Amino acid sequence: MLKKERQAYILHQVHLHNKVLSSSLCDEVNVSEDTIRRDLQELADEGKLIKVHGGALSHSFNLTSSQSQNVYLQNKKQVIARKAASLITNGMFVLTSGGTTIMELARSLSPQLKATFISGSIPVVLEYMHHPNIEVIVIGDKVSKNSKITIGSEAIAKIKQIKPDICFLGTNALDVEHGVTDNDWEVVQLKKAMIEASKKVAFLMISEKINSVQPIKVCGLNKIDILITELETDDPKLKPYAKAGIKIL
Amino acid sequence: MLKKERQAYILHQVHLHNKVLSSSLCDEVNVSEDTIRRDLQELADEGKLIKVHGGALSHSFNLTSSQSQNVYLQNKKQVIARKAASLITNGMFVLTSGGTTIMELARSLSPQLKATFISGSIPVVLEYMHHPNIEVIVIGDKVSKNSKITIGSEAIAKIKQIKPDICFLGTNALDVEHGVTDNDWEVVQLKKAMIEASKKVAFLMISEKINSVQPIKVCGLNKIDILITELETDDPKLKPYAKAGIKIL
DNA sequence: CAAATTCATGCATAAAAACGCAAAAAGCTG
DNA sequence: CAGCTTTTTGCGTTTTTATGCATGAATTTG
Numbered sequence: 039m040l041k042k043e044r045q046a047y048i049l050h051q052v053h054l055h056n057k058v059l060s061s062s063l064c065d066e067v068n069v070s071e072d073t074i075r076r077d078l079q080e081l082a083d084e085g086k087l088i089k090v091h092g093g094a095l096s097h098s099f100n101l102t103s104s105q106s107q108n109v110y111l112q113n114k115k116q117v118i119a120r121k122a123a124s125l126i127t128n129g130m131f132v133l134t135s136g137g138t139t140i141m142e143l144a145r146s147l148s149p150q151l152k153a154t155f156i157s158g159s160i161p162v163v164l165e166y167m168h169h170p171n172i173e174v175i176v177i178g179d180k181v182s183k184n185s186k187i188t189i190g191s192e193a194i195a196k197i198k199q200i201k202p203d204i205c206f207l208g209t210n211a212l213d214v215e216h217g218v219t220d221n222d223w224e225v226v227q228l229k230k231a232m233i234e235a236s237k238k239v240a241f242l243m244i245s246e247k248i249n250s251v252q253p254i255k256v257c258g259l260n261k262i263d264i265l266i267t268e269l270e271t272d273d274p275k276l277k278p279y280a281k282a283g284i285k286i287l
Numbered sequence: 288m289l290k291k292e293r294q295a296y297i298l299h300q301v302h303l304h305n306k307v308l309s310s311s312l313c314d315e316v317n318v319s320e321d322t323i324r325r326d327l328q329e330l331a332d333e334g335k336l337i338k339v340h341g342g343a344l345s346h347s348f349n350l351t352s353s354q355s356q357n358v359y360l361q362n363k364k365q366v367i368a369r370k371a372a373s374l375i376t377n378g379m380f381v382l383t384s385g386g387t388t389i390m391e392l393a394r395s396l397s398p399q400l401k402a403t404f405i406s407g408s409i410p411v412v413l414e415y416m417h418h419p420n421i422e423v424i425v426i427g428d429k430v431s432k433n434s435k436i437t438i439g440s441e442a443i444a445k446i447k448q449i450k451p452d453i454c455f456l457g458t459n460a461l462d463v464e465h466g467v468t469d470n471d472w473e474v475v476q477l478k479k480a481m482i483e484a485s486k487k488v489a490f491l492m493i494s495e496k497i498n499s500v501q502p503i504k505v506c507g508l509n510k511i512d513i514l515i516t517e518l519e520t521d522d523p524k525l526k527p528y529a530k531a532g533i534k535i536l
Numbered sequence: 537c538a539a540a541t542t543c544a545t546g547c548a549t550a551a552a553a554a555c556g557c558a559a560a561a562a563g564c565t566g
Numbered sequence: 567c568a569g570c571t572t573t574t575t576g577c578g579t580t581t582t583t584a585t586g587c588a589t590g591a592a593t594t595t596g
Contacts, residue, residue, distance in 0.1 A: 042339045164409050176437050178427025
């Protein structure tokens with residue numbers, strides 16, 4: 039990895055998460071802490087970020103107080119994203135939906151990962167594009183403004199033509215009886231197609247949404263291969279799903 | 288292998304992967320590192336890439352962020368964008384490429400405008416999405432990292448299926464003799480398809496780029512319906528193009 | 537305040553770049 | 567085509583750059 043490339047990655051991470059730890063950075067890009075520190079020093083000298091003990095902060099890190107609730111959720115999503123990322127290995131074809139949790143997954147991918155990502159979510163695609171070794175394929179069609187993903191028959195047809203190794207789906211509601219449910223008809227159609235196309239399906243969800251139901255059914259529990267939450271794998275909330283044969287992560 | 292040929296290969300690699308290592312290059316083309324270094328130096332001098340220790344980076348790696356120069360260009364681009372926007376009326380189907388000038392166009396659209404925009408450029412699409420009354424259609428395919436647009440046969444096939452009222456294209460080089468030229472083969476293929484598909488074609492360009500030539504031809508002057516620059520319509524630089532029957536804006 | 541991190545500094549080393557030079561290749565000219 | 571110039575390329579040598587490691591100082595944290 040080239041120096042400039044590494045610094046670009048660092049800057050990107052800073053802008054993304056508003057902070058970086060030098061320890062995690064040197065882990066991610068596989069260089070010594072000294073090198074990271076020197077990079078941070080240089081970037082700080084250029085005014086690109088603020089260097090602090092243990093890492094660095096984004097220059098636009100002033101208005102944090104108003105979003106305490108969001109930060110709380112953000113952390114949970116990062117835990118989920120890291121768990122999900124651990125399932126992806128070099129050479130894989132990965133299909134993903136959109137949503138903030140998937141976005142977090144896109145952000146926490148290792149820069150060394152070489153894989154192909156397919157998605158119809160514009161913000162998520164933009165995020166994938168920043169990774170040096172990732173191939174990105176966009177599913178085209180009309181863009182739904184509120185979900186920010188491409189929807190429609192063209193998109194579904196395109197999904198049917200591929201056979202990804204794994205599919206990651208953000209989840210709005212999960213229930214033992216009703217399975218996975220959602221509230222946007224178009225998005226549900228798309229998710230159904232994604233589930234059918236993929237060899238393996240992983241659902242990402244914040245634990246708050248467990249045992250809730252939405253009006254439109256996506257799929258039953260039997261279609262879920264892996265369920266990823268921020269909880270420990272032996273959390274009692276997850277028991278019924280484990281019992282249904284779902285792998286908990 | 289000829290020098291020119293080698294440099295073309297290097298440029299291609301840079302556009303493809305966003306970076307090249309001089310070590311791997313001299314291995315691939317079987318010349319000494321010195322030669323590669325000299326090539327990179329030349330290409331860097333011509334502004335075709337960014338030379339760094341150990342190799343080179345694509346220009347899309349905008350770590351340099353020279354903002355003062357950009358602001359200057361930005362103003363010109365806003366002038367161009369406003370002119371272009373005046374051509375769009377309610378109900379139109381508009382096809383656009385990517386690039387910073389088109390991005391500016393996307394930003395300067397009236398929030399009241401009700402139209403359908405079609406594009407393969409991810410950042411531009413994201414910008415369109417912010418407009419309340421605009422329908423957005425994404426052209427799907429593999430994403431090219433340096434141009435940030437979708438490229439490939441799928442994208443071209445999709446373009447051939449539509450018949451937009453007008454097409455706006457960012458322009459890299461224009462010349463009386465050679466017409467519109469560009470330096471990325473894949474992007475050129477896409478632009479050609481866009482030109483063929485559209486009822487009307489408008490080219491957006493900064494006046495600096497007038498009377499310059501790039502290696503790959505997009506189209507002749509006869510395909511240009513409208514030329515939009517930041518200059519006054521009676522500027523002498525534009526005379527030959529007006530004489531060729533192009534509407535100047 | 538004591539332990540554990542994290543940082544700064546100098547130094548060592550390997551890799552890459554710059555430089556000068558000379559040979560080879562290509563181009564030009566009469 | 568012979569002789570000249572120019573361009574291109576490769577090879578040492580020297581310089582610069584990037585990176586890791588060791589040591590001691592500074593800092594966070596409990």
